[in-house]
Amino acid sequence: MYNENFDLPIQRASTHCVKYDLRQKLFDAPSAIPMWVADMDFRTPDFVIKAIQKRLEHEVLGYSFRSETYYHAIINWLETRHAWKIHKKWIAFSPGVVPALNMLVLALTQAGDGIIIQPPVYHPFRAAVNDHKRTLIENPLITISGRLSMDFDQLDELMPKAKMMIISNPHNPGGMVWKKTELERLGQLALKHQICVVSDDIHNDLVFKPHHYTPLSSLSDVLAQQTITCIAPSKTFNMAGMATSALIIPNTAWRMQYETLIESLHLNGGNVLGAVATEAAYTHGHEWLERLLEYLSQNLDFAETFFTSEMPKIKFIRPEGTYLAWLDCRALQLSDEALHQFFNQKAAVILNYGSLFGTGGSGFMRMNIACPRFTLEKALIQIKNAYQTLI
Numbered sequence: 362m363y364n365e366n367f368d369l370p371i372q373r374a375s376t377h378c379v380k381y382d383l384r385q386k387l388f389d390a391p392s393a394i395p396m397w398v399a400d401m402d403f404r405t406p407d408f409v410i411k412a413i414q415k416r417l418e419h420e421v422l423g424y425s426f427r428s429e430t431y432y433h434a435i436i437n438w439l440e441t442r443h444a445w446k447i448h449k450k451w452i453a454f455s456p457g458v459v460p461a462l463n464m465l466v467l468a469l470t471q472a473g474d475g476i477i478i479q480p481p482v483y484h485p486f487r488a489a490v491n492d493h494k495r496t497l498i499e500n501p502l503i504t505i506s507g508r509l510s511m512d513f514d515q516l517d518e519l520m521p522k523a524k525m526m527i528i529s530n531p532h533n534p535g536g537m538v539w540k541k542t543e544l545e546r547l548g549q550l551a552l553k554h555q556i557c558v559v560s561d562d563i564h565n566d567l568v569f570k571p572h573h574y575t576p577l578s579s580l581s582d583v584l585a586q587q588t589i590t591c592i593a594p595s596k597t598f599n600m601a602g603m604a605t606s607a608l609i610i611p612n613t614a615w616r617m618q619y620e621t622l623i624e625s626l627h628l629n630g631g632n633v634l635g636a637v638a639t640e641a642a643y644t645h646g647h648e649w650l651e652r653l654l655e656y657l658s659q660n661l662d663f664a665e666t667f668f669t670s671e672m673p674k675i676k677f678i679r680p681e682g683t684y685l686a687w688l689d690c691r692a693l694q695l696s697d698e699a700l701h702q703f704f705n706q707k708a709a710v711i712l713n714y715g716s717l718f719g720t721g722g723s724g725f726m727r728m729n730i731a732c733p734r735f736t737l738e739k740a741l742i743q744i745k746n747a748y749q750t751l752i
């Protein structure tokens with residue numbers, strides 16, 4: 362039985378760590394508790410660190426290629442964890458999911474082509490469209506029975522103008538794990554209109570019971586041909602600095618277009634330690650991940666109870682997946698600027714601004730709860746003290 366101590370405080374400041382060491386520069390809040398960017402204040406698992414250390418026993422870090430065991434680790438993980446059978450030849454490399462999204466836009470679409478995103482959504486989606494002069498088409502999420510959902514009717518109308526759609530499953534922010542029925546509907550539309558769906562599934566291992574992750578690509582062979590899935594061990598095992606992710610591209614023509622591009626950019630070699638770390642994570646990670654999910658789930662319980670009882674005007678939207686909670690702060694009736702000031706300066710807790718995620722994000726904040734319970738409690742008390750001055 363794996364016995365990781367997630368309560369252990371880790372000193373991350375002064376390690377060139379984005380979350381801590383850019384607090385002053387980005388938020389003018391050098392000592393605020395950072396609960397923004399999506400990495401965790403937990404140790405990267407020892408089986409990942411040990412695999413890297415073992416590789417370092419050999420003194421040469423020269424050019425390398427990804428091993429058979431690397432591919433098998435990915436294939437086995439997806440099959441055992443997510444009941445998704447893939448073929449080795451479908452796997453392509455990217456030095457990160459955001460680079461993958463940008464390369465897919467470049468490889469598979471032309472300037473001016475329409476690309477659909479569903480805000481509020483992880484902001485690099487919007488940038489991947491705009492930065493390459495594609496046409497941004499928004500299909501904003503709608504609230505149905507208190508849960509953010511896709512607007513399928515509008516999607517049906519928008520898809521004829523689009524060549525590609527980028528989704529986040531689970532969805533960042535908002536934390537929805539798209540249900541099989543929702544994905545089936547989305548898939549039907551993608552097939553009807555023949556558009557390429559890029560599914561960013563970087564958070565796919567971080568799903569809380571009773572919710573269940575379904576890869577869109579796994580729904581049928583024909584849909585697999587229409588879908589590109591991006592995965593990585595980076596969120597799950599807290600190793601984003603390894604810059605190693607994988608794309609699952611069953612469609613041969615699209616895979617070749619992607620590979621032609623990444624090779625022309627000379628980015629396909631990747632990172633020797635990233636490959637070793639990925640293999641170790643996907644080979645040994647099951648039990649550690651179970652413990653992590655339990656801990657995160659208890660953090661969510663703690664935060665949900667705290668907000669509900671102590672700060673009822675801030676609605677804590679419990680994520681079905683991801684460690685990112687979406688806070689509906691509209692009842693505080695603050696402008697976005699005043700809301701940012703309230704959290705970052707007054708409460709001294711740095712959260713991501715909802716407005717960053719585009720349409721529908723105004724009045725919301727995103728809170729990363731992947732930290733020791735002690736830190737979470739401290740942050741919540743600071744927010745409560747600031748809240749009491751407002752009410």
Ligand SMILES: Cc1ncc(COP(=O)(O)O)c(C=O)c1O
Nearest residue numbers: 399457458459460483529533563
């Ligand atoms: C939905 C989503 N995609 C991609 C990323 C980042 O991916 P990468 O670091 O591999 O570029 C994040 C990080 O927060 C994310 O939430």
